[in-house]
Amino acid sequence: MHQRHAGRRGIRILSMALMAALAVGVLSSCYPDYNLSPTDYDVVLTKYDPSTNFVTYGTYAMPDTIVHLSADTTGPNAGTDVRLSRKYDKEIIARVKQEMSDLGYSLVPGPIDTTNPPTVVVVLTATASTTLYSYYYYPYYGYGWGYWGWYYPPYVSYGSYSTGTFMMTMIDPRKPASGLGAKVFTTVWFAGLNGLLNATSAPLDRLYERIDQAFEQSPYLNTK
Amino acid sequence: MNTFRFFTVLLVLAFLTGGEAVSQANKTMTTLSYSPSLALGTTSDFAGDFHWRGVTFEARRFLDRQLSVGFLAGWQVLSQKTEEPLSVPNGTLSGTQVRTMNTFPFMLTGSYYFSKSEQEVRPYLTAAVGMTYIDQRWDVGVVSFGTYNWHFTAAPEFGVIIPAGDVDVLIAAMYNYAFDSGETVWGADDNTQQYVAFKLGLVWSRF
Numbered sequence: 001m002h003q004r005h006a007g008r009r010g011i012r013i014l015s016m017a018l019m020a021a022l023a024v025g026v027l028s029s030c031y032p033d034y035n036l037s038p039t040d041y042d043v044v045l046t047k048y049d050p051s052t053n054f055v056t057y058g059t060y061a062m063p064d065t066i067v068h069l070s071a072d073t074t075g076p077n078a079g080t081d082v083r084l085s086r087k088y089d090k091e092i093i094a095r096v097k098q099e100m101s102d103l104g105y106s107l108v109p110g111p112i113d114t115t116n117p118p119t120v121v122v123v124l125t126a127t128a129s130t131t132l133y134s135y136y137y138y139p140y141y142g143y144g145w146g147y148w149g150w151y152y153p154p155y156v157s158y159g160s161y162s163t164g165t166f167m168m169t170m171i172d173p174r175k176p177a178s179g180l181g182a183k184v185f186t187t188v189w190f191a192g193l194n195g196l197l198n199a200t201s202a203p204l205d206r207l208y209e210r211i212d213q214a215f216e217q218s219p220y221l222n223t224k
Numbered sequence: 225m226n227t228f229r230f231f232t233v234l235l236v237l238a239f240l241t242g243g244e245a246v247s248q249a250n251k252t253m254t255t256l257s258y259s260p261s262l263a264l265g266t267t268s269d270f271a272g273d274f275h276w277r278g279v280t281f282e283a284r285r286f287l288d289r290q291l292s293v294g295f296l297a298g299w300q301v302l303s304q305k306t307e308e309p310l311s312v313p314n315g316t317l318s319g320t321q322v323r324t325m326n327t328f329p330f331m332l333t334g335s336y337y338f339s340k341s342e343q344e345v346r347p348y349l350t351a352a353v354g355m356t357y358i359d360q361r362w363d364v365g366v367v368s369f370g371t372y373n374w375h376f377t378a379a380p381e382f383g384v385i386i387p388a389g390d391v392d393v394l395i396a397a398m399y400n401y402a403f404d405s406g407e408t409v410w411g412a413d414d415n416t417q418q419y420v421a422f423k424l425g426l427v428w429s430r431f
């Protein structure tokens with residue numbers, strides 16, 4: 001008799017544990033968010049021209065300015081561009097130069113000699129935009145939800161986020177892009193770094209990390 | 225398709241043998257299980273190996289002491305956060321990715337019990353067929369990709385029911401094979417998904 005009671009108590013405890021586990025499982029989101037930090041939204045995309053042998057390169061030129069691209073002013077994205085700061089331009093340019101040097105490229109100071117151009121030209125550009133979004137949710141209402149065929153209207157909320165993209169484009173000035181005339185050249189390597197703006201207290205460290213990542217995931221750039 | 229035939233035949237046999245139902249004919253059994261899962265194959269490649277979130281509800285009706293038919297509905301969340309760089313045509317994409325797969329199987333079941341006695345541990349085999357709704361989501365940076373499909377699914381299961389008084393305990397492993405349907409969220413043509421759902425459940429029986 002005593003054993004039977006103990007068995008039932010065990011089942012009761014197991015039932016409660018199971019119900020608790022189920023409640024946690026059911027109440028948890030369908031899409032775990034892993035408590036992502038703003039820097040977790042950073043991405044680095046690199047692409048290259050597979051017909052290029054980077055070992056043949058050795059010198060490069062790079063304008064000492066990061067070109068800020070403006071978003072479409074008349075199309076559907078009009079008005080969403082964000083003015084970017086130039087606060088860290090010098091540091092960013094210096095970091096890219098350091099990476100290029102590490103890969104065996106020598107900087108040719110400007111202006112570019114068009115009769116004997118460097119093997120590649122690296123152009124730095126940046127752009128930013130704001131995305132607006134809306135979402136809605138229904139207020140919690142337990143017993144009798146929808147019982148009379150009506151329900152509470154949803155709350156609607158709006159938000160926005162701004163993203164910035166920093167791009168490094170490597171162009172071969174001896175390789176005209178096919179079908180685009182003699183003054184348009186082939187991009188042999190491209191890196192795009194995209195992330196949320198104004199999201200961290202140390203933006204420069206974050207930029208350095210992403211610039212380093214772009215070169216790290218492009219080992220074929222090495223001329224040594 | 226041979227698998228489909230195999231499970232169909234099993235289910236039909238289970239229903240037909242119901243004509244010989246004796247004292248157990250009206251017994252019903254409902255089960256609520258906590259069911260974590262182990263992803264296999266490309267499902268594992270996408271969502272990672274082991275996942276703790278899952279729940280399964282089942283109802284069975286006995287045709288005789290050793291056969292039952294029924295249905296089940298489940299929900300498994302398979303998800304992982306990864307920093308693994310992605311190969312794209314002529315390039316690489318790096319950054320944090322969150323890959324999530326929500327699976328909702330709805331299946332008919334046929335079960336065979338190796339023991340006739342309810343007073344002892346009862347091992348059983350189940351053959352299940354039905355449809356699984358699979359929602360795949362892939363978040364990279366601020367971009368989110370998503371797709372969903374209904375998959376024809378076959379799922380054999382081995383388990384035991386442990387008598388424990390008013391409420392019994394069920395421990396089982398069910399191999400879910402969701403046949404190819406549509407495209408994956410990462411663009412592959414073969415959208416076959418497979419995973420093993422483990423079950424730790426409570427069983428309520430009623431005559």
